[in-house]
Amino acid sequence: MRFAPWAAGALLLAAACAPKPETPEQATARMAAESDSAKTAIEAANARFIAHMQAGHADSAAMNYAEDALLLWPNEPMVRGRAAIQAKFAELLAAGSSLMQATTLRVDANGPMAVEVGTNVIDLTPGPNTPRGMAAMFPDTGKYVTYWKKTNGSWQIIADIGNTSRPMAPPPSGRH
Numbered sequence: 001m002r003f004a005p006w007a008a009g010a011l012l013l014a015a016a017c018a019p020k021p022e023t024p025e026q027a028t029a030r031m032a033a034e035s036d037s038a039k040t041a042i043e044a045a046n047a048r049f050i051a052h053m054q055a056g057h058a059d060s061a062a063m064n065y066a067e068d069a070l071l072l073w074p075n076e077p078m079v080r081g082r083a084a085i086q087a088k089f090a091e092l093l094a095a096g097s098s099l100m101q102a103t104t105l106r107v108d109a110n111g112p113m114a115v116e117v118g119t120n121v122i123d124l125t126p127g128p129n130t131p132r133g134m135a136a137m138f139p140d141t142g143k144y145v146t147y148w149k150k151t152n153g154s155w156q157i158i159a160d161i162g163n164t165s166r167p168m169a170p171p172p173s174g175r176h
Contacts, residue, residue, distance in 0.1 A: 031108070031109065031110050034109040034110065034111070034114075035106075035107050035108055035109040035114070037109070038107050038109035038114040038148070038150075038155065039104060039106075039107035039109075039116075041154075041155050042104060042107055042114065042116050042146075042148060042155055043104050045064055045155055046102045046104065046118075048060075048064070049061050049064045049102075050100045050101070050102060053089065053092075053093070053098065053100060054097075054098070054099070054100065056093050056097075058086050058087075058089035058090040058092075058093055059086055061086075061089050062082050062083075062085050062086035062089055063082075064156065064157050065082045065085050065156060065157045065160070066082065066149065066151070066156040066157060066158050067081065067082050068080075068081060068082075068158075069081065069082055069085060069156070069157050069158055069159065069160065070158070070159045070160070071084075071085050071088060071160050072159065072160065072161040072162075073161075073162055073163075074162070074163045074164060095124065096124050096125050097124070097125045098122055098123060098124045098125070099121075099122070099123045099125075100120065100121070100122050100123075101120060101121045101122075102118055102119075102120045102144075103118050103119045103120070104116055104117075104118045105117050105118050105119065106118075111150075112149055112150040112151070113147070113148070113149055113150075114147075114148040114149075114150070114155065115145065115146070115147055115148070116144075116145070116146040116148060117143075117144070117145050118143065118144055118146075119141065119142065119143050119144075120141070120142050120143070120144060120162065121139065121140070121141050121142075122139065122140050122142070123139040123140075124139075140164050140165075140166060141164070141165045141166075142162055142163055142164045142165050143162065143163065143165060144160065144161060144162035144163075145161050145162075146159070146160045146161075147159040147160075
């Protein structure tokens, strides 16, 4: 098979026009800028989430989550999908009214993916449907890691894991 001279020229031209790889310094600067931008958007999304939860709007609060999102809370099975997450939020709202605060400590972003690490404080005013023993769990402080993905220009939660900062309860007496 013969290789035409014009093909060699086209290959050289294509190689010369190809983007140069990013240097480590350029990658660090890009990711720092992406992280700052994502942090601003994520903090705003968290504020909307809290406002929706405090207003009793489980459906609007669940819109922070992707259709196939995962909710991983302590001492409970994994919740899969926005519809199930909305139902979990509705269940919590039926237990009573809550005050929530979230503080984003850091966001690390790279392109359309970001990981948020933060702390939260939740207090519950029990209502008539509060499950037995639930009120004793509040107020509570905790920490969380949230995996966000930017889709169609907006950030949505893909996976949300949180846990309490309370010490573990001592084992029942009489156990060896």
